[in-house]
Amino acid sequence: MYTTVNPEGQLNNYANEPQMYYAQSPNQEQQQRYLFQGAMAVLFVTALMLTSIAVS
Template sequence: MYTTINQDGQLNNYAIETPVYYAEYPNSEQQRRYAFQGACAILFVNVLLLTALAVS
C-alpha cells in the first residue's frame, strides 16, 4: 500500500494497482458452454414465471 502525508498531517492510502490485461476470446468449447448456460437460465426463468402465473 502506498501512503502519503499532506501538509496537515493527514494520511492518504492508495491501493496497489494490478496489471491490466486483455481478455481472450472464448474458444468453441467455452462458447458452447455459455450457450448451454443461457438456455438453462431462460428455461429456469420461464418455469418460475409459469409457476407464478399458475399459483395466482
C-alpha cells in the first residue's frame, strides 16, 4: 500500500493491485463433473417444488 499527500495535507491510501492472469477452460473431467452437479441441482430443486406443491 502506498500513500500520497495532497497540498492540503490530506492522505490518500492506495491498495496494491493483484497480478492479473487469464482463466483456463475446464478439462473434460471437470466438464463432466459440472454436468453431474447441474443435473443433481435440477433434481433437488424439482423435488423441493413437488414437495411444496404436495404439502400445500
